[in-house]
Amino acid sequence: MIAVTAFKWVPPFAAGQVRDHRVRWILNEAGWAYEIRLLDAVDQKSAEYRALQPFGQVPTLEEDGRAPMFESGAIVWDIAERAGVLIPSDPVMRAQVLTWYFAALNTLEGALINVSEAEFFLPDEAAKAARRPQVLPFAEKRLSELQLALGDRLWLVGETFTVADLMMSSVLKIAASLDMLKAYPALQVYFDRCLDRPAYRKAVADQCATIAAHGPRDMRYREAQAAG
Template sequence: MTPTITAFNWVPDFARGFVRDIRARWAFEEIGRPYAVDLVDGKSIKLPAHRRFQPFGQIPTYRDDGVAIFESGAIALRIAEEGGGLLPDDPEGRMRAIQWVIAALNSVEPYVMQLAVVDVFEADRPWSAERRPQVIADLEERLADLQQALGERTWIDGGDFTVGDLMLISVLGGLRGTGVLDGFPQLAAYVARGEDRPAHRKAMADHLADLADAPVAA
């Protein structure tokens, strides 16, 4: 079967360009492999049929002839294994790329998401404004660590672009429009390089096109 991912058929304007199906789409475009997209709505992913596969009621999910999995990091790694270019051939380089996928999701993304919580998802709560300075301080501390790790390198491991870069840049892309990266010029340039790759531009365009063609939510 053609590898298939799930993606939303509609999201609010603030979420367009940020939903995690972009990570899978980008990985497919990097390896040059065709894939299919099963567009779903926000209600169907909470139903038992979807939860039996994805217990948290989220997207994306992924299926091919060999596996059926969820979580964007696992999906990106599966796609990287199926095609050349995103995982180095040598064992040490391969594990470092995987290391950065896990670091992006475990050590960076939680800090990025806390900013989204106070600025978007809980912006109307009385504690959000009071909590925001500490959220920014914690995020900036983590970004400073990451910028130091990147240094002057083009990509995080100093060699070719890998699935580790794909995941880090996808996570940092969650700061798009916030101005936070303005204080971290090396990281800002790193994200810009990644998002300017033809594979990312194609993935983003397809993501936005699917949302543009979808029916307006009731």
Template sequence: MIRITALKWVPPFAAGQVRDHRLRWVLREVGWPYEVRLLDAPTLKSPDYRHAQPFGQVPVLEEDGRPTLFESGAVVLDVAMRANRLLPEDPGQRSLAICWLVAALNSIEPALMNVAEVAYFTRDEAQQAARRPVVDAFARQRLDALQGALGDRTWMVGDDFSVADLMLSSVLKIADRLDLLEGFDALQRYAQRCWDRPAHREAIAEQCATIDAHAQVDMRYDALKTG
């Protein structure tokens, strides 16, 4: 049986966006059953968990007889490759889909997380006022480049939904929460097509139900932030 790790609780701004939703999503897309192991902040810092995930983050994927995998992009790609799903059949298109999965994590997500850091974790109002326009502008440059690359296509690579679309639309959830998709009509339509997939809706509903069921004290989020 496959097991993935997830947080018991996160602040409201992070609900539906914690990266374990990517594993829930891909596993539901390929039809593989899984269990969820819920963690709190002390467990993330424990030596046993750090042995599996050196950075003390979620998610990991545990499976009997296989190494424990971490980093959501790597796990999504591993599942897709083993299931022979969510990747184009053409070798060149398959490689391009993998490029876009990596681009989502390396070229798009960091720019958006810079905005999130200012919006959610910079408490000094003067610092926030000074930094927000700068990080917003850079994030919008990346979104503009992404929209240009997408053009008028339904999916980023090939004729079908792939790991590229899963990861790009997952990252675009951050932009949507930060109101950065305003003015990017093609990206909004593209992201919504991905988010409307039943596997995504089920994954988000499952994650949010867990978060709603646990009080903040269970997560000890203040302890997590200082780790």
């Protein structure tokens, strides 16, 4: 059986965004059964979990007979490859899919996370106002470049949805949460197209249902803080 880790609860702005949704999504696309192992803040700090995920993040993936994995990008590609889904067999197209897959993670995601951190994690409006000019223009530049590269194509590579589109649209969820996509109509249409998949809808619905069923107390933040 495959086990994927996820948080019991996160603040409302993060519901549907936590990266375990990517792993749920590809597992749903593959039609593979899995279970979710829920974590709180005490679990995150435990020696057992740090042996599995040195940084205390989610998701991780454990599977009978295989070495455990962490990092959503690594897990998603591994599952897609082993399941034979969303990766073209043609070597040229496969290389293009791999390139766009890493472009999502390396070129787009970091720029968007900088904006997200400014909006959701800085303590007050003055700090946010000071930070926005430092991070927003670069993120907007990356979105403009992506829209230009996409052109009028339906998908990043070829004529069908691939794992590159899965990862790119997952990253674009950050931009959507910041209301940035309205300035990029072609990206908005592409984004909506990518997310219009049963496997995605189930992944996010399941994550959000778990979060809604829990609250901050379930995360045991005070116990984790007291433990050091």
